[in-house]
Amino acid sequence: MKKILVTGGAGFIGSHLVDALVDRGYSVRVMDALVPQVHGEGATEPKHLPASVEFLRGDVTSVDDWRRALDGIDVVFHDAAEVGVGQSMYEITRYMQANTMGTAVLLELLAAKEYTIEKLIVASSMSIYGEGGYRCATCGPVFPTLRSGAQLSERSWEMQCPTCHEAVGAEPTAETKPLYPTSIYAISKRDQEEMSLSVGRAYGIPTVALRYFNTYGPRQSVSNPYTGVAAIFSSRLLNGHAPLIFEDGLQSRDFTHVSDIVQANLLAMDRDTANYEAFNVGTGRPLTVLDVAQSLIDAMHLDLKPEVVGKFREGDIRHCYADITKAQTLLGYSPRVTFEEGIADLVSWVQSQESADLVPQAVQELEQRGLTR
Numbered sequence: 001m002k003k004i005l006v007t008g009g010a011g012f013i014g015s016h017l018v019d020a021l022v023d024r025g026y027s028v029r030v031m032d033a034l035v036p037q038v039h040g041e042g043a044t045e046p047k048h049l050p051a052s053v054e055f056l057r058g059d060v061t062s063v064d065d066w067r068r069a070l071d072g073i074d075v076v077f078h079d080a081a082e083v084g085v086g087q088s089m090y091e092i093t094r095y096m097q098a099n100t101m102g103t104a105v106l107l108e109l110l111a112a113k114e115y116t117i118e119k120l121i122v123a124s125s126m127s128i129y130g131e132g133g134y135r136c137a138t139c140g141p142v143f144p145t146l147r148s149g150a151q152l153s154e155r156s157w158e159m160q161c162p163t164c165h166e167a168v169g170a171e172p173t174a175e176t177k178p179l180y181p182t183s184i185y186a187i188s189k190r191d192q193e194e195m196s197l198s199v200g201r202a203y204g205i206p207t208v209a210l211r212y213f214n215t216y217g218p219r220q221s222v223s224n225p226y227t228g229v230a231a232i233f234s235s236r237l238l239n240g241h242a243p244l245i246f247e248d249g250l251q252s253r254d255f256t257h258v259s260d261i262v263q264a265n266l267l268a269m270d271r272d273t274a275n276y277e278a279f280n281v282g283t284g285r286p287l288t289v290l291d292v293a294q295s296l297i298d299a300m301h302l303d304l305k306p307e308v309v310g311k312f313r314e315g316d317i318r319h320c321y322a323d324i325t326k327a328q329t330l331l332g333y334s335p336r337v338t339f340e341e342g343i344a345d346l347v348s349w350v351q352s353q354e355s356a357d358l359v360p361q362a363v364q365e366l367e368q369r370g371l372t373r
Contacts, residue, residue, distance in 0.1 A: 003026070005028075005030075007031050007060060007069070007080035008032055008079035008123075009030030009031065009077075010030055010039065010049060010055070012227075017077060017261075018030060018053060019050065022050045027054075028054070029055075029073065031060070031065065032058070032080065033057065033060070038224055038227075060080050060098060060102030060103070062105070066105055066109055073115065075117060077123075078192070080102065082185070085226075085313075085315045086183075086314075086315060087226045087365075089184055092184050095184050096187075099185075100192065103192045103195055104195065107195055117205060118206065121207075121209075124192060124210060124211045126173070126211050126320055126322065127181060127182075128193065130181055131159060131319070133323070134169065142162055142163065143177060145182075147318070157318060170252060170320075172322060173280070173321060173323055174280070174323040174326070182316075186315070193278060206272070206276070207276060208276075209279070210279055212281050213321070213322050214253045214254060214282075216256070217345060218346065218349035223358065229292060234296060234355070237296060238354075239357040242305060243306045243307065244307050244359060245290060246313050252318075252319045253321065257335075257342035261281055264281040268331060271332070273331070281333070282335070283335040283339070284324045285339065292343075300347055312373055313372050314371040315371075
């Protein structure tokens with residue numbers, strides 16, 4: 001029987017992956033630091049972890065914790081990370097230590113051949129692209145990077161062609177798009193991906209990077225104001241407050257149910273065709289942030305309207321949704337949960353939760369640091 005390690009396995013995505021691995025009959029070990037921002041102050045081993053799972057409370061920046069975690073392990077799913085675009089822009093050391101340096105500690109142990117594993121699957125992120133793919137009517141496929149301060153000050157939100165400066169339209173983002181991370185979080189996720197694939201190739205350790213698009217579903221922390229937008233909006237709504245939306249709300253993302261993220265992880269473990277490759281894990285369907293907010297309001301039967309604040313946050317992008325052709329071809333991946341089904345699933349879980357609405361505090365922190373305008 002394979003023994004599998006899931007870092008961050010007590011958290012949102014990790015715990016769903018653990019459930020699937022246990023259902024398959026694998027022996028599973030979880031290493032998780034139980035970060036208070038995600039799990040709450042004084043958190044202990046979550047009750048949702050199956051009884052058969054071996055739980056280690058550990059920090060990915062600790063060599064000793066990694067040594068305990070890796071002992072006897074065949075496959076590593078490295079999902080542990082500090083998550084949050086805005087917060088990463090002022091808690092820079094924290095994000096780089098956990099994400100970049102924590103992964104470096106793992107890779108150095110593997111490079112030293114202290115432990116022999118069959119496969120490493122690392123959680124990457126769509127954020128490493130920066131802006132997604134675009135097409136200009138005149139210039140064809142283009143890759144604009146950042147909107148200028150002058151453009152944003154005019155509240156002109158849509159992207160422009162970097163060559164002719166005409167308006168461009170979003171198109172699916174393929175793995176071949178040049179990477180241009182626009183936040184410390186995104187830079188750290190690029191580090192995790194590139195370091196893991198580089199070391200994996202050099203030492204013959206089959207390694208896969210999965211670029212998760214905007215993931216949502218049960219167990220997402222609704223009291224963490226730096227997590228995914230669906231959970232942030234849910235927290236506001238649970239407390240009777242309207243979702244706060246930056247820009248004009250028409251920025252688009254690819255919202256992917258957590259069960260489809262798990263599906264891709266299992267396929268990446270099983271398929272040799274996945275080795276040494278990076279894959280988008282999304283749905284290929286763009287949805288606006290305003291659509292998501294309104295869908296949650298409707299599903300929770302609330303008489304509220306989203307509050308569009310018309311401000312811009314540093315590190316935010318305009319449009320990015322996945323081209324999943326590569327994952328379909330090499331992994332056999334196919335998203336199974338529609339957004340409509342997934343939102344119903346999320347709301348059913350959210351309504352059983354209690355949440356502290358910390359969004360105003362998070363917004364204030366950004367404003368105090370000049371990260372919104």
